[in-house]
Amino acid sequence: MENALYTYDPIIDRKPIHWPGDARVAFYVGLNVEHFLFGRPSTSLNGATSALVPDPLNHGWRDYGTRVGFWRVMECLDRHGVRASVLLNSSVCDHYPQIIQAGTARDWAWVAHGRTNSVLPSGMSEDEERAELAAxxxxxxxxxxxxxxxxxxxxxxxxxxxxxLLAELGLSYVLDWTCDDQPFRLNVPGMLSVPYTVEVNDLGLFTTYGMAGPDFLQLVKDQFDQLYADSATSGRVMALALHPFVIGQAFRAKYLDQALAYIAGHPGVWLTTSDDIAAHYANTMT
Known part of the structure; x- marks a missing residue:
């Protein structure tokens, strides 16, 4: 009740959600496609070298995603008919145009994800943040x-x-608040929260918790199975958060392939994007 952005609303008290085609689970892949500034400490595999300039260990690890890992993940998504919801640093548009071309050809959804993951949008004035978001x-x-x-x-x-500020720019949802299995309205006119995940997220699972590929596969299956069971009376959302420099590594890719095959092989699954989830909820839930 202390959070002015949204109101407490337990899932047991809500109207049922009905996804298109009477699907039970709306499934989307949140594919983090990011740009990292050279010489700036950022997401790191090994913190011991993260402050060095240059830092080949960590910068090279991150760069693997846009050079190789992205393309391996893209082929996997294609095999299972999954359109990515790309969480896109705007700097990617300038540095990696081939990625933009590939996603556009596949009708992927593009979700604004800051300018670069080397800089967080804190410490700005309101006018500075408005201008930054608009750019x-x-x-x-x-x-x-x-x-x-x-x-x-x-x-x-x-x-x-x-x-x-995002609502002023015509955006309609955020993924930052990972507190639910269903979309919900924020106390900002026209704005929704759509479920994302920091739990079923390759970056944390593989780098923080040290999971192996088979463990990742089982965790994804377990998440899906529970949400599928929960959705008997009202639809749920399952997000799978991926980073090409993590899941796109050669020795992990087959486990993503198996996980997507498992989910796509179930009846009553809407393989969709975060954009379409938000639009459906906004248009059908009053």
Whole structure:
């Protein structure tokens, strides 16, 4: 009750959600496609070298994602008919245009994800944040031909003003608040929260918890099975958060392939995007 952004609303008290085609689970892949500044400490595999310039160990690990891992993950998504919801640093548009071309050809959803994951949007004034968000959205719209509808902050970072400023720009949902298995309305007119995950997320599972591929596969299956059971009376959302420099490593890729095959092989699963989840909820739930 202390959070002014949204109201406490336990899942047992809500109207049932009905997904298209009477699906039980709306499943999407949140594919983090990010740009990291050279010489700036960022997401690291080994903190011992993260402050060095250059830092070949960590920068090279991150760079593997855009050079190799992304393309391996893309082929896997294609095999199972999954359109990615790309959590896109706007700097990717300038540095890796081939990625934008590939995603546009596949009608992927583009979710604004800051300018770069080397900088968090904290410490700005309201006018500075408004201008920064507007520039990011404009860059993505120009590169993809589509204005982003959703937002996830770098490291899921927001200021107290961010949702309202995004609404001014015409965006309709955020992924930062990972507190639910269903979308819900924020106390900002026109803005939704759509479920994302920091738990079923390759970055934490493999680098923080040290999971192996078979463990990842079992965890994804367990998450899906429980949500599928929960959805008997009201639809649920399952997000799978991926980073090409993590899951795109050669020795992990087959476990993603098996996980997607398991989910896509079930009846009553809507393989979709975060954009389409938000739009369906907004149009059907009053």
């Amino acid at each position: 990011m959205v404009a860059t993505i719209e120009k590169a993809t031909g589509r204005r982003p509808q959703g937002w996830m902050g770098p490291a899921l970072n927001e200021t107290p003003r961010t949702p309202a």
